[in-house]
Amino acid sequence: MKELIESIVTALVDHPEDVEVTSKEEENRITYYLSVNKEDMGKVIGKQGRVAKAIRTVVYAAGSSQQKKIYLEISE
Structure with missing residues (x-):
């Protein structure tokens, strides 16, 4: 999932080297x-x-097969 987010976003931005995706897994x-x-950001x-x-x-569609709910937070 992390790779999917990175591949989508790096195609959109001018500074692809600054794209960073981290994850936090809970219950x-x-x-x-x-x-x-x-x-x-814009x-x-x-x-x-x-x-x-x-x-x-x-x-969300790509993660629908998982049993856990997926959230995406965007920050600077």
């Missing part, structure tokens, strides 16, 4: 934390959050 959920360069979020919503939709 019934997995949270992925996406960190990008400050200059690339590209990852998109107008009215459309790009971020699309990324989350793909990640």
Whole structure:
């Protein structure tokens, strides 16, 4: 899942070397934390959050086979 997020986001940003994905696994959920360069935040979020919503939709669909709920947090 981490590789999927990285491959989607690195194609969108100007500074792909600053893309970092970490994960935190809990009892019934997995949270992925996406960190990008400050200059690339607008590209990852998109107008009215459309790009971020699309990324989350793909990640949630890919993780639907798992028994745990998946969350994606985007930060600087």
